[in-house]
Amino acid sequence: MTAPDNRVVATMDLLVEDRHFRRAWSSPEDVGRKAVAQNFADIAAMGARPTALLVGFAAPRDLPLSWADGLTEGLRAECAHAGGAVVGGDTVAADTITVAITALGDLGGRPAVRRDGARPGDVIAVTGPLGLSSAGYDLLEAGVLGPEDARRALGGAAAGGADPAWAACLREHRRPRPPYAEGPHAARLGARAMLDVSDGLVQDLGHVARASGVAIDLDTAALVPDPALEEAAALLERLGAARRGPVERMLFGGEDHALAAAFPPGTELPPQWRRIGSAAAPGADGAVVTVDGRPARARGWDHFR
Template sequence: MGTIGELGEFGLIGRLTRRLPQGPAVLLGPGDDAAVVAAPDGRVAATTDLLVEGRHFRRDWSGPYDIGRKAAAQNLADVVAMGARPTALLVGFAAPPSTETAWAERLYDGLADECRRAGASVAGGDVVGADEVTLAITALGDLGGGAPLTRSGARPGDLVAVRGRLGYASAGLALLAEGRDGPAELLAAHRRPEPPYEAGAEARDAGATALLDVSDGLVQDLGHLAEASGVRIDVDSATLVVPESFGPDGLRHVLAGGEDHAFAGAFPPGSPPPPSWTVIGAVRRGAGVRVDGRVPDAAGWDHFRG
């Protein structure tokens, strides 16, 4: 199949769009000047993200299919964190002309398959030449008539609970940086996160007051929730699952590791979270985040600090 440079822009678009099945929310998919996506609620939850080669992924560590799955997951998770149902992705794909066509096709297979997990579709996008692979993803979602679940609704007395894995992707990244080839479960977690997409609906149905995607580390993201809500969040480390496979830095991975795309929410005392969620702490009066009563040393990810 050669390279995308040999195939040309419109030949590449044709090959990629044929790999993108469309769900019922997409009324008009790839092929026109813009896609048309149903918004029965009258409002659209929207988010966007950038992934740059060497910064967010390495092609010697992750194959194209995994990169596609990861790129879709981190955007779909943000829509779910608003309590919305993901409907569509728009994908901007930049790559060197020397990129193999088969590599690009597998990337889009990953995007399409992750969308399928969440009930969404890749509805359109753009392709351009560039010196390095870059993905610009916009995700859209439908609120289904409900109020968005924001970071600003937590109140003193609420329970804090999480849904999904914490620390796995961070532990896997550390293994790759050390040149190690296992445990396979941790490497896979870094390459292909598995957000529990049902978490948004679960949180809404349980009466959650606030919700967010844990993408940059539990402590850092809870800090965003605490700041937006004007409260303090107390975390009990004894409630956190720290697998032995994480090694001696296990608790740090759980507190500060990002990219698992778990969800953290606040729930009123009279509306406890579902059994699939784990209560890890409580909302108090004050500011910031405390772990076992202390300000934690753990810091999360910052794109400009690294």
């Protein structure tokens, strides 16, 4: 959201234990890094440079100090990585661990990029990984938390190697790496609408479509899955866990924290931005998101597997 002076943008998220993170699934450093990443991704999606963070931390008095230290280290590290600094906060006692994050960003004199600026004819493009976080979540749910579980569940070949697929997916889920610098970059390139992909590409672009009054069609030919995503999706199927194909995960998987934007037609996009679709005047169905010209639905899309 833009603060009234139009120079600073700000965003806030609340994370509650066992609703937004699990201590059994993520280290405190992971929780800290992800908390910052999802907020600074929001800042970047407005076209701003992350600058400052305020952290509210509510925790039971018997929480191990090492957990709080780990969280702080994760917050600090991701903040430094994104180019910001922790400038304040509050610590209180409570029954449940709750982390409140406010992130501030600097627009560098430009207006904030919002969700309502897409126009018919715009190019829809994305930067950053898609789908891996969703596979990571399903791996955690299937009990694959680390190398031991992977060996047991997947066998030596699938579990091993320098950077096995399951490890890449867990990493994207635990420590997403939003392409922070691409937010201001896209704004300078003229992006008319932008957001970070947190609830799934189709759902989030639905916000852009409705706010902008355009229809958006995505082209699955342009959605080329990461090899690790393909492999992890196959592994999950072998485990009898969630049956979602790699392209379906790219379209509907949450917590990617990639950036998606609408650019004016003819914008010369740098290689890190992949064109994945286009905006048009809304048809009979209204301001909706379609995939290859057909209604986009998350469940039962077997043809995407």
